Amino acid sequence: MSGCVTQQTRPTSQSTLDQWVEQDLIPYLKTQLSQHPRFQGESILLGRLNDGAIQPKLDQLTRDIRDKINAELLATPGIHLARQQRDKHWSHRDRPTKPCDGEHPIHYFIGLDLRLDSSRQLNLTLRALDLQQNSWVSGFSRQWQGEASRQQAELLRTVHLDESLRGLRMLPFVQGQPDLMARQLADDLYCRLKQLPVQNPKLHIQPYESDEAQARTTMELLTHYLARFGDVLIEKNQADADLTIKGKTHRISGNLQQFWILVQPAEAASALPDISVSTYLLLYRPQPPSLSLPKKRGR
Structure with missing residues (x-):
């Protein structure tokens, strides 16, 4: 060089x-x-x-x-x-x-x-x-x-x-950090939203359709963190929104997952582009307890 x-x-x-x-x-x-x-x-x-x-x-x-x-x-x-x-x-x-x-x-x-x-x-x-x-x-x-x-x-x-690496593959979020995960995703998503040709975008956040507790809590907290910016509006009804937001999890390897926030126009005819942000998450799934069978007594 x-x-x-x-x-x-x-x-x-x-x-x-x-x-x-x-x-x-x-x-x-x-x-x-x-x-x-x-x-x-x-x-x-x-x-x-x-x-x-x-x-x-x-x-x-x-x-x-x-x-x-x-x-x-x-x-x-x-x-x-x-x-x-x-x-x-x-x-x-x-x-x-x-x-x-x-x-x-x-x-x-x-x-x-x-x-x-x-x-x-x-x-x-x-x-x-x-x-x-x-x-x-x-x-x-x-x-x-x-x-x-x-x-x-x-x-x-x-x-x-x-912690500057948190959320990257070499240092994923771990179980018990949905607040930190939501905060980071909200920051990244807000920056992407500010690049769109729309002032004060209206967002509808869809409930997370999974039993994965951390991802579900992250989506719930994402609503609150986005609202704190002041110039992003959260709509309960999708019909009133410019954009809809949903979360999706992809399993990468073992317990390593990648969690995506996907943003799409609420109307198919809208000129607004799709945008997305993501982060890595490492979940440790509890193992079922092993049962020790009593030893048979010798006759």
Whole structure:
């Protein structure tokens, strides 16, 4: 990829990790992501890599570096960071944040691979993965190496789930999260609705026709979350609506499912297009208890 320069490893005497992130890594990312044609208008997500694979778990040191990078990139025109609010704590009183971050599928994953070796050397490698082509972006790379402090080593051992990935295949929603699932789907759906050529769309949400409790509760909560935007109207009667919404579940593999929200015009002759949003869900089905038969006594 022309215009990308690979940064060689820096010895610790020249730069601490914090200095390198602020003076080298962030300027490099701001320039590449805002100016290179490859990234123009594309949705980008930052996270953790390990052996070339996106990781659903994130250590605190990588999280701190990512937060610092994201703060700078969010303030840079021309860079679209996806799913930034998915990693924040929220309450039922929160209004959805804008601008919308669910308009486009994530195209590029910018991965931080941070490791500590046996000699307490800290190694950070930055790479970019094209998720649509399933290939690495050639020439896009940065590297740093230096001695880890005690605090950095401790932060590396503090690990949490990366909630910015929640709902993607590598970190699906799980049983008991219908509120979080409905909130995310409502945010994504609202962004799609705002692209339609209709002001204050009227929506009729059809009851979920299944005995799957989590999906059914998600559809019920979706109504309330959409109503909180204020400029989306929920109609009880389908005849009064511009669009009808229904949920559908597809089994992917084992307990992994993909839950879709399908939106169609209420009238067949309408010029409004069909739209949809989806998320992944992992359900653990309880196993029936096994019965132990009493042993026969010997005669």
